[in-house]
Amino acid sequence: MTLKDDTILMSNRVAVVTGGSKGIGLAVSTALVAREVKVVIGDVLTEQGQEAVNDLNQTAGYNEAAIFQYCDVRRYDDLKKLFELAETRFGGVDIAAMCASVGSNLDGIFQDPMEDEAERSILDVNIGGVIKGNRVAVMHMFKRGGGCIINTASMAGLMGDTAFASYASTKRAVMGWTQSLEQLRTVNIRVNAETNTARRRSSIEESRHPCFNVKDASPQISMHLVVEAFLACITNHEYAGETLMVTPSGFLAYPQAELPESCVSESMVQALLDYYPKASEMNKQQLMSATQLYFSKL
Missing domain, CATH: 1.10.287 (Helix Hairpins)
Incomplete structure (x- = not known):
């Protein structure tokens, strides 16, 4: 679809984007603002988040194309405040993009130290944050009469490796959670996930684990295609409970097991x-x- 077509479908809708201060979250926020969607960015990176909002508003040409709210997706209270802000300022929530995600040097199952809190963070953000964010989003969308949620998974969830076993497990869990919510389409709420291998630097990569040689040699996926998959989840009402797998040539629904x-x-x-x-x-x-x-x- 063209930008004009998307704008006709999305104009004046309201989106909440977690992890929207950089990476995929910022790219999605930028695309939504370009389509005249009001965007509420939630992130723990306050300075970067505010800078992102300032840039988005400057590009849009007015002050409240996007607004920022501090949000730690591990906390229900923060997520509730984020969605409340969208409802108070813009009247409700139509779209929720769950882009907040973390990696860690502790992903490697053989690495020390074995620290409960450090290891818990990757689970609490990558899958806990998705579950909590979805639950809050569903409340607001049901009140509004429907909506669309897009969760961020990863190709790591389809492959896995001892170097990033914790990360891969959380992303696979996102796919399972998303599929479990397919029935919400009967109340006009569609939940889908997106998975890709778009280049993002991680703390493991700084140590140049050999697994990244494989990643470097693999066909790369542009951020443009990742964003197109997010937009398809919003505009294509056939998608519900699906994981869209982004490839260098486009995207397709990942086949569900029978x-x-x-x-x-x-x-x-x-x-x-x-x-x-x-x-x-x-x-x-x-x-x-x-x-x-x-x-x-x-």
């Missing part, structure tokens, strides 16, 4: 057909109660 025939029976298929409508109605009723409780406590 059960072996020995694990499937006619009675099971019928049970699933009976289950899905009931689950959809149950989800709707639970969301109504949860949303009412959530906003009563704000």
